[in-house]
Amino acid sequence: MYIARSSAIAARLIGGEMMIMSAVDSTFFTLNEVATVIWQAADGRTRLSDIVALKICPEFEVDPAEAGRDAEQFVSELAQHGILVVSEQPIASTPPPEAR
Amino acid sequence: MSLLAEMNQKALGLGIPISVHLDITYRCNERCIHCYLDHDDHGEMTTAEIKDVLNQLSDAGVFFLTLSGGEVLMRRDFFAIVEHARRLLFNVKLKTNGVMIREAQARRIRELGVEQVQISVYSHRPEVHDAITKLPGSLKRTIEAIRFLKSQGLKVVIANVLMASNLFDNTGVMALAKELGVSYTLDPTITPKMDGDTSVLALRIPGPELKQIFRSEELVGNVEAFCAPPPTPGEDIMDGLPCSAGHTACYITPYGDVFPCVQFPLPSGNLRRQKFAEIWQNSPQLNEIRSIRGRDLPTCSSCAHVGTCTRCPGLAYMEGNMRGPSTADCEKSFQRTGIPTANMLFRSRGSSGVPLIQIRAAAAL
Numbered sequence: 001m002y003i004a005r006s007s008a009i010a011a012r013l014i015g016g017e018m019m020i021m022s023a024v025d026s027t028f029f030t031l032n033e034v035a036t037v038i039w040q041a042a043d044g045r046t047r048l049s050d051i052v053a054l055k056i057c058p059e060f061e062v063d064p065a066e067a068g069r070d071a072e073q074f075v076s077e078l079a080q081h082g083i084l085v086v087s088e089q090p091i092a093s094t095p096p097p098e099a100r
Numbered sequence: 101m102s103l104l105a106e107m108n109q110k111a112l113g114l115g116i117p118i119s120v121h122l123d124i125t126y127r128c129n130e131r132c133i134h135c136y137l138d139h140d141d142h143g144e145m146t147t148a149e150i151k152d153v154l155n156q157l158s159d160a161g162v163f164f165l166t167l168s169g170g171e172v173l174m175r176r177d178f179f180a181i182v183e184h185a186r187r188l189l190f191n192v193k194l195k196t197n198g199v200m201i202r203e204a205q206a207r208r209i210r211e212l213g214v215e216q217v218q219i220s221v222y223s224h225r226p227e228v229h230d231a232i233t234k235l236p237g238s239l240k241r242t243i244e245a246i247r248f249l250k251s252q253g254l255k256v257v258i259a260n261v262l263m264a265s266n267l268f269d270n271t272g273v274m275a276l277a278k279e280l281g282v283s284y285t286l287d288p289t290i291t292p293k294m295d296g297d298t299s300v301l302a303l304r305i306p307g308p309e310l311k312q313i314f315r316s317e318e319l320v321g322n323v324e325a326f327c328a329p330p331p332t333p334g335e336d337i338m339d340g341l342p343c344s345a346g347h348t349a350c351y352i353t354p355y356g357d358v359f360p361c362v363q364f365p366l367p368s369g370n371l372r373r374q375k376f377a378e379i380w381q382n383s384p385q386l387n388e389i390r391s392i393r394g395r396d397l398p399t400c401s402s403c404a405h406v407g408t409c410t411r412c413p414g415l416a417y418m419e420g421n422m423r424g425p426s427t428a429d430c431e432k433s434f435q436r437t438g439i440p441t442a443n444m445l446f447r448s449r450g451s452s453g454v455p456l457i458q459i460r461a462a463a464a465l
Contacts (some may be wrong), residue, residue: 008213010191012163015114019107019163021191023213028103056107 003051003075004044004091005085011039024082034060035074042084044091048075107163111348116161117380119349121362124150124181125170126354130197130233132220134263134303136293137170147177149372151184153352156376160189168195168362170354178210186212193218195259198245199238206248217249218257218285224272232265240274255458256282262313263290263303274318286319289428292418294365299388304428310433327436333407338395342413346389350380360389364414366422389413392423399425403442405433 005011010021011017013031018031018039034056039052052071057064085091101109111118120263125144126137145153156457157165165185172178172194185192193264198219201209209217215435221242223229227237249256258277260270270286274328277284288305292298305313313319320326341347345361346368352358356371356378368386369379380386392413403425415426425443440448 004249007186010163010213010215011189012158012161014107014116014163015110015160017107021163021215023191023215026215030103030281040433063180 001048001072001075002044002046002087002090003038003042003048003079004087005008005080006085009083020083022081022083027081029078029081029083030052038071038074039078039084044085044087048072108299108344108348111161113380114161117157117348117350118162119164119166119344119407120162120352121159121166121168121349122150122157123168123170123354123362124178125175127174128169128171128197128198129174130171130235130238132222132233133265134232134261134290134300136291136300138293138295139170142355143357144175144369147180149356150177150181151374153356153371154181154185154188154190155159156371158190160377160380160442161218163191165190166193166195171200172196173200173205179212182209182212182214186214190453191215195220196245197233197238198242198249201245201248203248203251206245206252206254209249210252211252214254216255216257218259219249221258221260221273221276223269224276225269228266232263242290243276243280250281256280258282258284260284260286261289261290262305262424263288264305265303267305267309270313270316270319286313288432289311289412289415291363291415296418305434307431310431314432314436327438329437329439330405330408330433333394333404337407338393338401340394342392342394342397345413346386350386358383360386361414363412364417364422366414366417388439389422397423397425399443399446404439405430405437405441409433409441 006009009020010023011018011020013036016033018036020029020031037055037059038051041055048071049068056062056067056071075084075086079086086096108118111333126139127141128139131314133446167182173196175181182192185404192214194214195218219242221229222232226239230236246256258273260273262270274284280459288310290300290304291300314327315323317323350360351362352371357367358369359365366385368383394406400406410427411429412426413422414426415428416422419427425441427443430441430443434444
C-alpha cells in the first residue's frame with residue numbers, strides 16, 4: 001500500500017503535533033508524534049509497510065505487527081476524510097506539499 | 101474544549117502566531133463610503149517579497165492565513181500568491197468583493213484548495229449596495245461571483261457590514277444568503293481610517309437602532325441570554341487577555357508593516373527591514389500588548405461588563421489609549437443590556453475616565 005498527502009488540506013506542525021484541516025469538509029485533526037511521522041513520510045513512493053519498518057519501529061520501539069495494524073487503521077481513517085490518498089501502486093503526482 | 105480551542109491554547113502557550121491576516125494590496129475597484137483604507141499604491145511588496153513573507157510565516161507556525169485588501173484580485177499575481185500559500189499548506193481564507201470573480205477564477209480558487217471565501221454584501225437592494233460601494237452594477241457582479249463560487253462547491257460567507265446607510269437591510273441580505281445557500285455574518289463595527297481620520301464614524305448605527313438589532317432573534321439567537329446583565333467578573337477575567345491580537349494573531353500590510361491586528365494599527369516592525377520571527381518575538385510594541393491583563397485596564401476593569409464586553413484594544417488604541425475603553429463597544433454593551441458602562445458613567449460625571457481611587461497589588465517577590 002502506498003500513501004500520499006492530499007493537496008486539499010492545510011497542515012502545520014505545532015509543538016510536535018501535526019494540525020490538519022481538510023479543505024473539503026473542514027474536518028480538523030491533530031496527529032500525535034507517531035502519526036505525524038507517517039503523515040510526513042507519505043510521499044506516494046514509499047510503501048506504508050516500509051514507513052512502519054524504517055521510521056516507526058526503530059524510533060518508537062514498537063512491535064512491527066501491532067504497529068502495522070495501527071498504521072493501516074490510521075491511514076484508512078485519514079483516507080476517508082480525503083487527508084491521505086491510498087493506492088496499491090506508487091502515486092505519481094505533483095510534488096508533495098511541503099510539510100514544515 | 102474543542103480540538104481547535106486546544107490548539108489555540110497550545111499556540112498561545114508556545115508563543116506561536118497561529119493566525120495572520122495579510123493584506124496584499126490596498127488598491128480596490130470599489131470606493132466604499134465606510135472604508136478605513138486609502139486606495140493608492142504606496143509601494144506594495146513584490147511577488148517575491150510576499151512569497152518570502154509566506155515562507156517566514158510558515159516557519160513561524162502560522163496555520164490560518166487570511167488574504168485580503170483592498171481587493172485581492174487587483175493584484176495580477178494574486179493566483180501565484182495563493183498557489184504559493186497553499187503549497188506551504190496554509191489554511192487560506194479570502195476576503196473579496198467578488199466583482200472580478202467569474203467562472204474561471206472561481207474554478208482556480210477551488211483547485212487551489214482555498215477553505216473559505218468571504219464576500220461583502222451591504223444590501224439586497226442594488227441602489228443601496230451600489231451607493232455604498234460607489235460602483236454601479238457591483239451587487240449584480242457580486243451575486244454572480246457567489247453563484248460561481250458556490251457552483252464550485254466552495255464555502256462562501258456573506259459579510260454584512262451594517263451602518264446608517266443600510267440600516268435594517270440585514271434581513272434582506274440574510275434572505276439573499278439563504279437563497280444562495282451561503283453563510284451570513286453581520287458586523288456593526290465601523291472603524292476609523294488607518295490615518296486616524298474619524299469622519300467615517302458618523303456612519304455608525306445610532307444607539308436605539310443598535311438596540312433593535314440586538315433584539316433580533318434571527319441574528320443573536322436567544323435574545324434573553326444575549327441581552328442578559330453581565331455576571332460578576334471573576335479572577336479569571338481579571339487575569340485574562342483582552343484578545344488574540346499580538347498573542348496568537350497579527351496583521352501585515354501590503355507594505356510589510358506588522359501590526360497586532362487589522363483594527364490595531366500600532367507599528368510593530370517592517371518585513372522589509374526585519375525578519376518576521378524577530379518582530380514577533382522581540383517587538384517592544386507586541387511585548388507591551390502581551391503584558392496587558394484585564395486588571396490593567398484602568399476604566400474597564402471596574403466595569404460590570406468587563407467579562408462579556410467585546411472591547412477591542414485596537415479601537416481603544418485609535419481613541420488614544422490601548423488600555424482604555426473602546427466607546428463603540430461600550431455602546432454595544434449598553435444597548436445590549438441597558439446597563440451603562442463604567443466609561444459612560446465616568447464621562448457623564450465629567451471625569452477623565454480614571455477612577456479617583458485606585459488600588460493596585462503585586463505579588464511579593
